[in-house]
Amino acid sequence: MPDTAFADPDAGLSPAELAARHGLGFAGTRPTLGGYARQLWAYRHFIVAYSNARVSASFSLTRLGRLWQVLTPLTNAAVYYLIFGVVLATRHSTPNFIAYLCTGLFIFVFTQTVAQAGVASITGNMGLIRALHFPRACLPIAIALIELQNIGASMLVLTGIVLLTGEPLTWEWLLIFPALALQMIFNTGLGMFLARLGSKMTDLKQVIPFVMRTWMYGSGVFYASSLFAEHLPRWAAVIVEANPMLVYIELIRHAMLENVKLSSTLPHLWLLAVVWALVVFVGGYVYFWRGEQEYGRG
Amino acid sequence: MGVAEVAERPAEAGQRIPTVIVDDVHVVYRVQGPGTPGSGSPVAALSRMLTGKRTPGLREVHAIKGVSFTAYRGEAIGLIGSNGSGKSTILRAIAGLLPIEKGGLYTAGQPSLLGVNAALMNDLSGERNVELGCLAMGMSKADAKKNSPSIIEFSGINERGDFASLPMRTYSSGMAARLRFAIAAAKKHDVLLIDEALATGDARFRKRSEARVRELRAEAGTVFLVSHNNQSIIDTCERAIWLESGEIRGDGPTADVIKEYQQYMNRK
Numbered sequence: 001m002p003d004t005a006f007a008d009p010d011a012g013l014s015p016a017e018l019a020a021r022h023g024l025g026f027a028g029t030r031p032t033l034g035g036y037a038r039q040l041w042a043y044r045h046f047i048v049a050y051s052n053a054r055v056s057a058s059f060s061l062t063r064l065g066r067l068w069q070v071l072t073p074l075t076n077a078a079v080y081y082l083i084f085g086v087v088l089a090t091r092h093s094t095p096n097f098i099a100y101l102c103t104g105l106f107i108f109v110f111t112q113t114v115a116q117a118g119v120a121s122i123t124g125n126m127g128l129i130r131a132l133h134f135p136r137a138c139l140p141i142a143i144a145l146i147e148l149q150n151i152g153a154s155m156l157v158l159t160g161i162v163l164l165t166g167e168p169l170t171w172e173w174l175l176i177f178p179a180l181a182l183q184m185i186f187n188t189g190l191g192m193f194l195a196r197l198g199s200k201m202t203d204l205k206q207v208i209p210f211v212m213r214t215w216m217y218g219s220g221v222f223y224a225s226s227l228f229a230e231h232l233p234r235w236a237a238v239i240v241e242a243n244p245m246l247v248y249i250e251l252i253r254h255a256m257l258e259n260v261k262l263s264s265t266l267p268h269l270w271l272l273a274v275v276w277a278l279v280v281f282v283g284g285y286v287y288f289w290r291g292e293q294e295y296g297r298g
Numbered sequence: 299m300g301v302a303e304v305a306e307r308p309a310e311a312g313q314r315i316p317t318v319i320v321d322d323v324h325v326v327y328r329v330q331g332p333g334t335p336g337s338g339s340p341v342a343a344l345s346r347m348l349t350g351k352r353t354p355g356l357r358e359v360h361a362i363k364g365v366s367f368t369a370y371r372g373e374a375i376g377l378i379g380s381n382g383s384g385k386s387t388i389l390r391a392i393a394g395l396l397p398i399e400k401g402g403l404y405t406a407g408q409p410s411l412l413g414v415n416a417a418l419m420n421d422l423s424g425e426r427n428v429e430l431g432c433l434a435m436g437m438s439k440a441d442a443k444k445n446s447p448s449i450i451e452f453s454g455i456n457e458r459g460d461f462a463s464l465p466m467r468t469y470s471s472g473m474a475a476r477l478r479f480a481i482a483a484a485k486k487h488d489v490l491l492i493d494e495a496l497a498t499g500d501a502r503f504r505k506r507s508e509a510r511v512r513e514l515r516a517e518a519g520t521v522f523l524v525s526h527n528n529q530s531i532i533d534t535c536e537r538a539i540w541l542e543s544g545e546i547r548g549d550g551p552t553a554d555v556i557k558e559y560q561q562y563m564n565r566k
Contacts, residue, residue: 015319015321015366015402015404016321018319018368019319024404026402042436045439045442049430050433053430056426060421060422128434130390130395131411132411132434133394133395133435134434134436293397
């Protein structure tokens with residue numbers, strides 16, 4: 001039925017030819033990899049504004065507001081200290097166990113929260129996705145940024161804990177910044193990867209907490225990572241020692257604490273940290289970009 | 299279909315410039331939800347995992363079944379049809395927000411959809427939402443800041459005291475809809491798609507927004523308007539497209555199409 005009336009010069013052209021003649025673009029074509037990166041850069045202010053908005057919105061109904069960014073890691077540290085430090089008394093084997101535990105915990109939580117929020121970053125924002133046009137990778141990137149704010153608060157708490165437990169402040173503390181930067185790159189890639197995976201497999205959201213908990217036990221958060229080499233067969237120890245979370249945790253421990261037994265040599269750890277960050281970031285970015293047109297469905 | 303050829307305003311040199319070409323477009327929703335009774339039980343889910351069958355809860359809804367039309371620069375097109383006929387779906391597809399299953403869809407620039415469910419953040423103040431909305435439309439930070447006061451003024455939310463600094467969850471539905479429209483209308487769009495957004499405002503705001511729609515059209519854009527209010531379609535659009543169950547039932551001058559549509563609705 002749709003006998004669309006074309007004006008004379010365009011008469012007889014097929015819709016595709018007509019579109020080409022007037023320079024119309026195919027709606028919803030995927031930009032190139034580089035073009036996508038440029039779009040994301042153009043939307044950088046939106047990403048920052050959105051992540052700030054998310055943070056203030058999440059605290060808007062609490063009385064203490066942003067104070068929770070500091071209170072949450074403090075409470076976390078207190079609970080784990082009570083269980084592992086007092087009840088189970090693991091501290092005997094590790095010097096300065098409180099600081100050791102908190103470092104591992106906070107660094108792990110940095111990635112854990114990105115994974116948990118990232119997996120829901122598409123499915124939980126369907127309204128926004130169907131209403132506005134922006135590169136969808138803004139959403140997982142914003143989540144990584146939110147957690148960067150939170151780790152900033154956590155690091156303040158951690159500095160207090162570490163100094164109070166008698167560790168000296170040394171130049172090595174400056175290594176915190178490159179280590180966290182690498183972990184941030186790793187997190188952003190992981191967030192983008194899980195965002196697309198979570199939008200296709202909606203059950204993943206239920207599974208992620210268990211995956212993350214298992215991962216946490218394999219990352220030497222609660223016990224000395226040198227135990228891996230002592231108790232596991234050689235091949236298993238190699239796998240566990242390549243675990244990116246263990247790597248990032250060990251780097252921060254090395255930077256902030258004295259007398260820490262590392263699972264691998266320092267250059268090896270830094271190399272692993274860089275490789276993991278690059279592989280996961282590039283992989284996550286490409287994987288997310290390939291699904292850019294699918295995200296409105298469902 | 300008995301509607302005559304589209305009555306067009308004469309464009310320059312008699313040639314009309316297309317801005318949106320919709321060519322035999324199909325849209326299919328895949329809905330994941332509780333389907334047949336019993337399929338949600340853990341035992342059923344486990345047996346599905348073992349046998350590798352697809353979730354019965356996954357249902358396909360064929361919302362748009364082969365729609366074709368061409369919209370030209372300077373046109374305002376009203377989309378009419380009963381509830382669930384696919385009006386909002388086709389707008390989302392044109393806006394590139396919903397992937398199409400089959401067919402071709404070509405647009406000039408990036409069409410913007412303005413709908414009542416344009417999700418802003420309810421826990422944030424109106425001001426913050428204005429800033430966020432502007433940035434999400436791709437404005438620069440400076441532009442967003444510059445446009446904020448005029449957007450808030452246009453929306454009229456401050457007519458009864460300083461509401462712009464209150465969280466949006468305290469707004470009435472009409473106020474929230476007005477703010478959304480004001481945000482979207484702040485930018486110049488090649489193609490603007492309006493989904494029921496004008497219906498919620500009061501008479502004064504409706505007049506203001508209709509004037510803004512005419513302005514946007516004069517800036518050589520194309521405006522699509524979805525509404526159940528036939529009068530507002532007649533007032534703003536000279537062309538109307540009537541959709542029913544995902545297919546076009548009529549396309550032509552507003553008065554003719556609306557007459558047919560009304561006859562159809564009364565017959566039912």
